[in-house]
Amino acid sequence: MHVRNVLPRDAIPSVDEPTYEPVADYSGDPDDEVVVVDGDPARAYPVRYLHYHEIVNAADAAGTPVAVTWCPLCGSAVVYERTVPVDGDTRTLTFGVSGKLADDDLVMYDRETDSEWKQSRGVAIDGPLAGTELTVRPAAMTTVGCFREANPDGEVLAAPGGESEAASEDDTPEPIDYDAAPYERYFDMDGFGLAAHRGTGDERDWDRDDLAPKTVVLGLTDGDAALGFPLPRVEAAGSVVHASVGDRDVVVFATPDGIHAFENPGFAFERTAEPGTFVADGARWDGATGESDDGRGLDRLPSRRLFAFAWQDDHGADAFYENE
Known part of the structure; x- marks a missing residue:
């Protein structure tokens, strides 16, 4: 580190x-x-x-x-x-x-x-x-x-206001304009990390081609176990993945608004024709909220939403869910 x-x-x-x-x-x-x-x-x-x-x-x-x-x-x-x-x-x-x-x-x-x-x-x-x-x-x-x-x-x-270095071209804080997008260019580029953001030409290398460095990942941990779920892999699996992280059974949903993980009580979820919704145990479930149409709810899991390079920095190159 x-x-x-x-x-x-x-x-x-x-x-x-x-x-x-x-x-x-x-x-x-x-x-x-x-x-x-x-x-x-x-x-x-x-x-x-x-x-x-x-x-x-x-x-x-x-x-x-x-x-x-x-x-x-x-x-x-x-x-x-x-x-x-x-x-x-x-x-x-x-x-x-x-x-x-x-x-x-x-x-x-x-x-x-x-x-x-x-x-x-x-x-x-x-x-x-x-x-x-x-x-x-x-x-x-x-x-x-x-x-x-x-x-x-x-x-x-509510908008906190004030000054921030993120609103400045140098290290001196400037008044904040929340309508500005200081990281828009960074999010759109292939490079990652501070050097890419600042354009200093000494960007870090990325030595894998199965995931882009800024692929969105939802990271779950249970004790010493850590598993990151890349959004494209969850989408490729039908937008729902059943897995275990440590001693915990989990279900991960890809929905139009992002990626969400819940504790799985033992259900086999299947995607419906309506994006972001799934069926299991005789009910229809909202993948973003974990709520069913019969009043039940799944327990959302503690998670980290981050880019693939950051998850790999913390947990290594093998700590990603692989599609079967």
Whole structure:
């Protein structure tokens, strides 16, 4: 793992006092991507805001402290609990953007112990809490339109405002324009990592041809077991994959809004003619929400949504689901 300084600490400001608005009041495009934390109400965090902040120190609807984290270079969306065991006690951490990258991934730091954390892994890589691992929360990446349809009473993060280095041409933070798209060119290009984003000509190599480096992957872990599900492979399998990760039986759905994973109670799901819906156990199921037309629901699994190169950096070249 290669760690390097890229920006001054907090040049990209975390959101520490988030406020929310009803999803019906969201003024952006219904196709805007959001990271969703379930609850009553469910809350959505627009990626167009996260580009400029990368971390939101929040709480879910039940009051549990969580960190909604996003690394644009890695396409990595992960929600973590912010409580960790320290010396036999439980401590709540608040995270900021360190200005460092570890293998092109955001390095977070916590303001309580000054430990540093690799965002995609949720593991402290330096400082007093080195080796401590954050708990991953179930979360989904979808669109505002899909979130609104599934959660008409849901809430959306209000635009935090302020200044960010992501809005600047250099390391000096500038006022944020959330209608800008600072990573659009990066997402469209073949290259990956900081060098590709900055166009410095020293891009990393990618030595496999079965997956593009920025293929969207949904990563699941269970203890020491880790398996990443590339979206194109799930789509090629009929948009539904039944698998095991460690001791856990899982089902992974590809839907028009993305990729979703749930604990499988033992059902054999089959795709229907309607995209994003599946049948099993005498019911029709929505692959994005895990809800059935007879009132049942699947348990969404803790997961990481990220690019293939970042998953491979963390878990190795063999930690991907292979089509049978």
